[in-house]
Amino acid sequence: MEIILIFIQKAIGQSTSILLGATGEIITEKSGNLNLGVPGIMYMSGIAGLMGAFFYEKAAVDPSGFIGLIVSMLTAMFAAAIGGGIYGFLTISLRANQNVVGLALTTFGVGFGNFFGGSISKLAGGVGQISVATTAAAYRATIPGLSELPVIGRLFFSYGFLTYLAIALAIYLTFFLSRTRKGLNLRSIGESPATADAAGINVRLYKYLATVFGSVISGLGGLYFVMEYLGGTWTNNGFGDRGWLAIALVILALWRPVNAIWGSFLFGSLFILYIYLPGLTRATQELVKMLPYVVTILVLVITSRRNNLESQPPGSLGNPYFREER
Structure with missing residues (x-):
């Protein structure tokens, strides 16, 4: 029982962190933008929050x-917004190839995080000497009283506030996309921006807002990993x-944020399963570590064979739009 709880x-x-990354990317993709820069944005946000x-x-x-x-949340969100804004400017205004820009943003973000992570370590007195224990403790603070309950407290109330924020965002954004006018406008842009434009919807504004806001949510995944999961340290x-798994989760969730909740738990479980399976050799451990990526491949194959409209990506995903070409 104890090992199952752990x-x-x-x-x-x-x-x-995977849930936050996927939720942000779903919002971005609902506007028709495919942002493969999510891993880089998570790095940028994580190091900015730590700095x-x-x-x-x-x-x-x-x-x-x-x-x-x-302070750390504001700096992390600002860095993520800058990353999303750069991606939006290049792909929406300049119509640059979204795949190329996204991959470049990931490469830049990883380098950005590693460079400044090393720089902070030197300022702090050497590698591994970064200490933001006071702030990290605030991120890790659990719900008083409830977290001390046996079993239930450990299962449901022993996490920092970002865990609950991630779930709340996924639930709210599912409602937003399906039940509000602005959410339906966003979905219509993702399906057919020319039609939405003809109906008087400001396509460019929606695309920019969805891209930047989605990047900020994804960036919180990087902030969570650094400040709460790792306790305010950088490696x-x-x-x-995790950033690439978040992008894959978008497909598994069928572009519905609420589905990303259980999908992220599946990926999170597979990510650490090798630690808790008894009797594994070093070779079989490596095989078990492959499970998240095997599942990703299976998801891509299964999704590509589905014919119903609700299981398909937004119709204009990855395609730039200029109203002069309507």
């Missing part, structure tokens, strides 16, 4: 964890493939 807790911890917390704690005489949390290339 496994579920760790799987939820792994899944939160904000580090310099705040270094400058403050008596640093407050709550203020450090606000170069420490994100692994």
Whole structure:
């Protein structure tokens, strides 16, 4: 029983950054933009949040964890918004190839994170000496009282606020996309921007807002991984493939944020399964580690064979739009 509880807790911890990355990308793709720069944005947001917390704690005489949390969130969201804005300008205004821009943004973001992560380590006195313990503790704070309940408390109330924010965002954005006028406008742009434009919807504005807002949500996944999951530390290339799994999860979730909740838990479970399976040799451990990527391939194959409209990506996904070409 104990090992199952630990496994579920760790799987939820792994899944939160993937859920946030996927939720943000779903919003972006609903506008017709395919942003493969999500992994890079997560790196940029994670290191920006860590830098904000580090310099705040270094400058403050008596640093407050709550203020450090606000500072790190603002710097992380700003970095993600800049990344999304650059992607939007190049693909929406200049009509650059979305795949190329996204991959370039990922390459830049990973390099950006690794460079400044090393720089902060040197400022802090050497690799592994980064300390933003006060801010990290605020991110990791659990719900008082409820988290101390046996079993239920550990399963449902023993996580930091970003975990609950990720779930709340996925649920709200599902409602937004299906039940609000602005959400339906966004979906119509993703399906046929020319038709939406003819109906008087500001296609460019919606695309920019969806891309930047989606990037900010994805960036929170990077902030979560650095500040809550790793406890305010930085490791170069420490994100692994979580950003790419978030993009794959968009397809598994059928472009519905609420589906990304259980999908992210599936990916999070598979990501750490090799640790909890007894009797594995080193060779079989490597085989089990492949499961998230095998599932990704299967999802792509199964989705491509579905014929119903609800299981398909937005009709204009990946295609630039200029109203002069209507």
